Amino acid sequence: MDREVFQERFGMLGDSDAIRHVIDKIMQVSGTDITVLLEGESGVGKDVTARALHAMSNRKHNDLVIVNCGAIPEGIIESELFGHEKGSFTGAHESRKGYFEKADQGTIFLDEIGDTPKNVQVKLLRVLETGEFFRVGSSKVSTTDVRVIAATNQDLWQMVEEGSFREDLYYRLDTVKIKLPPLRERSEDIIPIFRKFVNEFSSKYDSVFRGFSDEARELLTSYRWPGNIRELRNVAEQLVVLEKSQYVDADTLRKYLKGRQREGIADNLPVISDPARQNFGEEYTPGGSTDQALIYRALMELQNDMSDLKKMLGRLIYTTFSGKEIRALPPAMQRSINPEDLGPQRSGEPSSSHDFSPTARFSEDDSLKMESQLKEEDEFSRFLSQEELPSIEETEKFLIQQALKKFEGNRRKASEVLGISERTLYRKLDQYDLT
Ligand SMILES: Nc1ncnc2c1ncn2[C@@H]1O[C@H](COP(=O)(O)OP(=O)(O)O)[C@@H](O)[C@H]1O
Ligand SMILES: [Mg+2]
Known part of the structure; x- marks a missing residue:
């Protein structure tokens, strides 16, 4: 397969030397079983690359199992990865396969591997080296071919x-390293990729983009693009929808770039000539089409991040409330609890707390709990019913505060619940100025 065919097939656009180099490397190793480590900022195409590597391998007819190591609570990551035996911990009613077993004969993609706890890193090293692992609660060695x-x-x-991070695991993973460059380091790709996205969205929304x-x-080429291609794609979509048939000038474009900066305002936008415009930290004032753009953007980001937030919320509710209390929550909140996301069970909880039977009677203790649940629920609904839709950041900050409150500042427990x-x-506490 030549490079162009590959790019077309997997939607990896770009013509810069940097991306060519990356694609050549991907094509070199795709037909082999060699371990590959993908490095790069968020939004540069690590997922796309992993899928391409699998789709071009001899394993393509078997599963590609994608595991986001950073999203699994520390307490259950081992059983998620390696499975567990019936009865190995409270609530392990059935034995269950882990991801390594599910990926047997296929490919496992360990995303955000740096977030794996150290005790699990040892076990990863072993399975990578020998294909051997133990299910939690089992003394029998299992094997897998991934x-x-x-x-x-x-x-x-x-x-x-x-x-x-364990040094031995680092060397084991470092066999072939593919570094995906951030978009700002291949700025010659920005316009062509942007144009492709615009064409794609114009036909999707039956809209015309004037230019x-x-x-x-x-501005488009000098902006820092902290969210890389993911962000470029979102901006293209917004412009196609909101600036339909308009000629886009720098001021208009700036509205779509401004406020998307997460870490340090000045850092993400290039210096521009008009000094009056250099203050990008200015307060947003309601009114005008900025409103529309902001709401649209919030909705788009919300859509992208919703499932993560839902998981966080689900875990928080699940660990905060008893079964009966959960039944009393609004159905929408109950639906955010997906057993698949939670792993086996809250440790130390008798399984009867999962009795959602409506006929169960309330004790005094229950009504006290119910009262505090209602208070918390109140906080949730107050938070959600604010005049402006809370941003992802605000929502995240809120959930973090709730989790810390619940565990009286215990960060380990809070992070576990939040997944x-x-x-x-710690990074987020710093980012949101929380103590
Ligand atoms: N080279 C590329 N050309 C076009 N689209 C890309 C490219 N790389 C990534 N994308 C798109 O950008 C978004 C983010 O890519 P993804 O692989 O999820 O990034 P990461 O896993 O590094 O965060 C996806 O919509 C993906 O299709
Ligand atoms: Mg990714």
């Missing part, structure tokens, strides 16, 4: 130096 692709947006070597002023085009690593929690 091709491993791992990805990270962190500097794994730095984590090795800090002691949070850019020179200044807007300049993020402690490391991520």
Whole structure:
């Protein structure tokens, strides 16, 4: 297969030397069983690459199992990866296959591998080296035949130096490393890729995009694109929908870039000539088409991140309320609890707490709990019924605050409930200025 065919087939656009180099490397290793480590910021195409590697391998007729190691609570990650035997912990009513068994004969994609707890890293090393592992609660060795692709947006070597990532596992994963460059390092790709996206969305929405002023085009290529191609794609979609048949100038474009900055305002936007416009930290004032753009953007981002948030919310509800209390919650909130996301069981909980039977009688203790649940529910609904739709960041911050409150500031427990690593929690506390 030549490069163009590959790009067409897997939707990996770009013509820069950097992306060509990456694609050549992907094609070199795709037919083999070799372990591949994908490095790159969020939105650069790690998922796309992993899927392409699998689809071009001899394993393509078997499963590609995708595991986001950063999204699984520490307490259940081992049983998620390696499975467990019946009775191995409270609530393990059935034995269950883990991801490594499900991926047998296929490929396992370990995304955000840097978030794996150290005790699990040892077990990963063993399965990578020998194909052997133990289900939780079993003393019998199991085997699996998987091709491993791992990805990270962190500097794994730095984590090795800090002691949070095992050196031996690092070397095992580092066999073939593919570094996916951020979009700003291949800025010649921005316009062509953008144009492709615009064409795609124009036909999807039956809309016409008129084009850019020179200044807007300049802004498009000099912007930092912290969200990389994912962000470029979102901006293209928004412009097609909201600036339909309009000629887009720099000011208009800036509305779609502004506010998408997560880490440091000044960092993400290029310096522009008009000094009056340089203050991008200005407060957003309601009114005008900015409103529409912001709401639309919030909805789009909400859609993208909804499932993660739903999982976080589900876990929080699940660990905060008893079975009866959960039954009393609004159906929409109950639906956010998906057993698949939760893993086996809250440790130490008798399984009777999962009795959702409506006839169960309330004790005094129950009504006290119910009262506090109602208070918390109130907080949730107050939060959700604010005049403006809360942003993903605000929602995330809110959930983090609730989790910390519930566990009286215990960060380990809070991060477990939220389904993020402690490391991520610390980063977010810092980001949101929470103590
Ligand atoms: N080279 C590329 N050309 C076109 N679209 C891309 C490219 N790389 C990534 N994308 C798109 O960008 C989005 C994010 O890609 P993804 O693989 O999920 O990134 P990551 O896993 O690194 O966060 C997806 O919609 C994907 O289809
Ligand atoms: Mg990804």
